[in-house]
Amino acid sequence: MGITVGFDLDMTLIDPRPGMVAAMNALGKKSGLPFDGEAFAANLGPPLDQALRDFGAPEDRIPELIWQFRELYPETVVPSTVALPGAAEALEAVRAAGGRTLVVTGKYGPNAQMHLDALGMKVDDLVGELWSTQKAAALLEHGARAYVGDHLGDVRGARAANAVSVGVATGPCTREELAAEGADVVFDSLVEFPEWFARTFVETAV
Secondary structure, eight states: OOOEEEEOOBTTTEEOHHHHHHHHHHHHHHHTSOOOHHHHHHTOOSOHHHHHHHTTOOGGGHHHHHHHHHHHHHHHTGGGOEEOTTHHHHHHHHHHTTOEEEEEOSSOHHHHHHHHHHHTOOOSEEEOSOOGGGHHHHHHHTTEEEEEESSHHHHHHHHHTTOEEEEETTSSSOHHHHHHHTOSEEESSGGGHHHHHIIIIIGGGO
């Protein structure tokens, strides 16, 4: 049986930033709160409730705000989201080797699934609403040998699960930051993933 590889979603497999800007700005306008869509989209990764707290949202309004954001999401974010370079090829490289693909994301699971469906990305398992070291629980449960992500939190999750940490500098963190956090390998994009995966996991198993 091939290995299981986990992937983050936002800014690892997909780029939802234009829609995220629009959705957060719309939420700010609707709620009368000072939300900054550009700032939100520039640091995707942490869960929505944390982002809302960082913007100064009152604690008692956060459940309502989350519900309103999720209501906006399907029509505001999903249609404008695109796959990042190499994403489809990275998933296919794992499948072609007889492995399993797992998405572990801080995003609300049904929204994450909408993105995968809209872009025709097939994965074996999806786990949502986990962030940073919380991701280790899903990685361990599914036996993931590697985890691929763009954020320092993804590196921490991989390391907490004793998985190979693969960083991609397509999000808010630089190559140097990902390496300093402990990523075992860092790519400019997922275009580099298939060759590395074959060399690291497939050829060594022959």
